[in-house]
Amino acid sequence: MLPAxxxxxxxxxxxxxxxRVAVDKSSNGWRFDVTLSHPxxxxxxxxxxxxxxxMDGKELAIRIxxxxxxxxxxxxxxxxxxxxxxxxxxxxxxxxxxxxxxSPETTIVSLN
Numbered sequence: 001m002l003p004a005x006x007x008x009x010x011x012x013x014x015x016x017x018x019x020r021v022a023v024d025k026s027s028n029g030w031r032f033d034v035t036l037s038h039p040x041x042x043x044x045x046x047x048x049x050x051x052x053x054x055m056d057g058k059e060l061a062i063r064i065x066x067x068x069x070x071x072x073x074x075x076x077x078x079x080x081x082x083x084x085x086x087x088x089x090x091x092x093x094x095x096x097x098x099x100x101x102x103s104p105e106t107t108i109v110s111l112n
Contacts, residue, residue, distance in 0.1 A: 011112040014039050015103035016047035016095035019074045023109055030111070034063070036095050037074035046070075049096040052082060053106065060084060060091065084111070 016038040022039065023029045038047035046068035050060040064078040092106035 009043050014045070014097060015105070016050070016097045017052065017102050017103070017105075018095050018107040020027060020076075021093050021107055021109045023111060025111070026080075028081050030059075030084055031078060031080045032063075032082060032093070033072050033078045034077055034093055034095075038095070039067075040068040040073070042068045042070060045099045046097070047095060048070055048098040050077075051094050051096070052079070052084075052096055053092040054085070054088065054110075055090055055092065057092070058084040 016036050018034060019037050020035040022033040030094050034050050036047050036050060040046040046065070048102060050065075051059050053061055057096050061079055061082040063077055065077060069075045088111060090108055090110050092108055094102055094106045096102045
């Protein structure tokens with residue numbers, strides 16, 4: 001009989017995921033409509049923000065999400081009036097979870 005071996009499995013974080021991004025330019029700046037998914041369980045664990053980063057990782061704007069979206073997945077929230085530096089052709093969108101922090105993944109968005 002072989003001895004039992006227990007292997008510690010890594011804890012899997014529930015990072016928020018950027019599902020879609022729509023971008024539009026207006027006279028008041030840029031509008032970002034970002035759709036996120038996350039297994040929100042309530043006030044203790046939910047997707048609580050997303051942000052716009054330049055391609056070097058500098059934060060340009062942030063959208064704070066003030067409540068869980070347990071019954072609304074995926075969900076879309078917008079941020080308007082975002083001022084981007086002249087010449088910006090791409091940005092990154094990154095999502096955050098209250099418990100697990102910023103997702104290591106970003107979504108690159110080309111600006112038309």
